[in-house]
Amino acid sequence: MIAELGHFALAMALAIGVLLTLVPLIGAQRGNVLWMSLARPAARAQFLFVALAFAALAHAFINNDFSLAYVAQNSNSALPLAYRISALWGAHEGSLLLWVLLLSAWSCAVSFGSRGLPLAFSARVLAVMGAISVGFLLFMLATSNPFLRQLPPPSDGADLNPLLQDFGLVVHPPMLYTGYVGFSVAFAFAIAGLIGGHLDSAWARWARPWTLLAWTFLTLGIALGSWWAYYELGWGGWWFWDPVENASFMPWLLGTALIHSLAATEKRDVFKSWTVLLAIGAFGLSLLGTFLVRSGVLTSVHAFASDPARGVFILVFLVLVIGGALALYAWRGTSMQSGASYALTSRESFLLANSVLLTVSCATVLLGTLYPLVLDALGLGKISVGPPYFNAVFVPLMAPLVVLLGLGQHARWKQDRFAELCRGLRLPLLGTLVLLATAVATLSEARSPRAVFGLALAFWVLASSVGGVLRRCRARSAPWAAFMHLPAAYLGQHLAHIGFAVTIIGVTLVSLDTVDVHSRAAPGDSVTAGDYVFTFAAATPIEGPNYDGTAARFEVTRDGEHVTTLSAEKRNYHVRGMPMTEAGIAPGLRRDLYVSLGEPLDEKTWSVRVSVKPFVRWLWLGALLMAAGGAVAMCDPRFRRLATRLAARAATGGAVTG
Amino acid sequence: MLVIGLGVLGIGVAVALILAAFNQNLMYFYSPSEVARGEAPGNRAFRLGGMVVKGSVQRDPQDLTVRFAVTDFAQQRTVTYKGILPDLFREGQGIVAIGQLDPGGVFVASEVLAKHDENYMPPEVAQALKDGKAQAGMKP
Known part of the structure; x- marks a missing residue:
């Protein structure tokens, strides 16, 4: 009933x-x-x-x-x-x-x-x-x-599905979806602006807090998904360039371009057409992502065949929404005139470069994700595009983005003198070198050329952000009071950029310096990974509400001293008869110690995976900081002040038509 | 003009790099029958899929090397892999292995994938099994 x-x-x-x-x-x-x-x-x-x-x-x-x-x-x-x-x-x-x-x-x-x-x-x-x-x-x-x-x-x-019986999967989809769906607000603002014909800086100011909120949720959602995959899938990976992950990453890339482009539209009345296109694109990719993941298109293109009505509906809906929006844009968008001009050396130029790089990155991910599907649907062969492709194209696209980010934060709107810009960058540059020297001197992980390169990029963003805040406050007579009165949007921007730097540090070190050992082990055996010795102490049977299995206790030592005890489980879920791996993880800012059970090889012996993962937590810590930055920026009272002013004007009999 | 020129040049270089990387990292899927007919590349990685032959799994008693055969019911191919197999790897299960052929015709896998669902058969594998059965004259 x-x-x-x-x-x-x-x-x-x-x-x-x-x-x-x-x-x-x-x-x-x-x-x-x-x-x-x-x-x-x-x-x-x-x-x-x-x-x-x-x-x-x-x-x-x-x-x-x-x-x-x-x-x-x-x-x-x-x-x-x-x-x-x-x-x-x-x-x-x-x-x-x-x-x-x-x-x-x-x-x-x-x-x-x-x-x-x-x-x-x-x-x-x-x-x-x-x-x-x-x-x-x-x-x-x-x-x-x-x-x-x-x-x-x-x-x-x-x-x-036992994989989904986990806290991460309780919170990850709602968070991610809140982000996906949130871009519908930016999309609706863009469409309403196109219909009404007023896309100006006031429009951008209304759209900004909503877009920032959606972006914040999406950032959190993606980070949660990555964290979940890390501890639940049993092999300690945190990003696989899997089509399902890409589906959430593409709207994030365009959404990131969108919040930057909106800032320029609000402050300087520029990039209006581009902002509208990004809003349409970000939401279009959110729709595509939802359907790709949940309709079964990704596990097989032929899943359409089992219920052709679904596939046809999805295609028609996507075409209507995205095609309709683009048609409207083509019809009304031509009337948009940019209000302001800007010089080559100006913050506008840097933001434009940011947009282009993020959009190109998004396009490369889209190519790698959809091309195999299209080829298969046309019957032209079954191919797959693996992580090497994405890594090969993504790093070269991100490196210039990061360099320009550090520069652009210091550039003035409209016009800046190149020489002056360079003078302002002396402090961040010095900061980068000091940080880099410290890292190389103290971290054994930071010695390879690629690690130094990645860390240099991260420190550059870090120093540029911190330096920017310092310079702005120092210019005032009371620096501390100036800091307390910094606009929330400004603080949020720098917080998010610092988070980005933290994520880069994590990605660099965990990608380059993870020690991962697969081995046979029976109780009493030891496996060495880096400086750590993992001793398989005992295996005991366990019983859960809807599963049973084995728990293995590992004692971890370093230079003969006890560090921690880890417990890894292998579970068998009764109803689906599905085995599941629960990794034993000792988290730490400096490194994670990770152990998971493979399969039983005989009565006592198991295949085990033992890893030392330096700085892996920084990945998600950075994402949290980025999300916090988005949330702080969204709360800028400026966005509300304008709304109140307009309301007052409307109340006193001003024009209310759009 | 200069800006536009530089922009176009930059995008051109980016596109060229992307397409080159794309081309190098495409991986094709082959069934054991296609490998037996010599259609699979000898000097480049590809994906091999099929059903793990019952009773074919042999483990090295010293380390984690494992040897097994995959079949599409028409042809078989021996696969070796060193490392931890996925949770759902078992005999009679459809799998996809990523790797290269060695000179002796053994497929040396760098990664073995079995999907996280009991009933799920990777679509390429399902198709390969269907074709293989048809070829072997069995009812699909």
């Missing part, structure tokens, strides 16, 4: 979505205030109904209602409660529902946060988001309904 209620709520949400799309849009064209004001209540009502559907499905999972086919395929009565809930988004149908829930939550948030915006503009923004929700709800109801009954119900469910 509750499931039928959920189904009904979805249908209601679809109906409201249609209203939300049509009425405000027509109202905005005709200047009808009543029709335009329908957008906000409609967006909130839609959120309520989708939330109701979501709650209904969650109820079915919590109460083991296996008469729902989707629940039966993805849950089991022996599954712990937390995983029964997260099983909701463990497969295609449920993750679509999560997507729609988040989309309507963003619409709802925009409906509350857009009071300062002109009515026609906010009506169009919400209408565009409503149109996207219509597409998704139609797709769900027509081809991927999670509320379908399966009668008679099976006695128990087929269980959640």
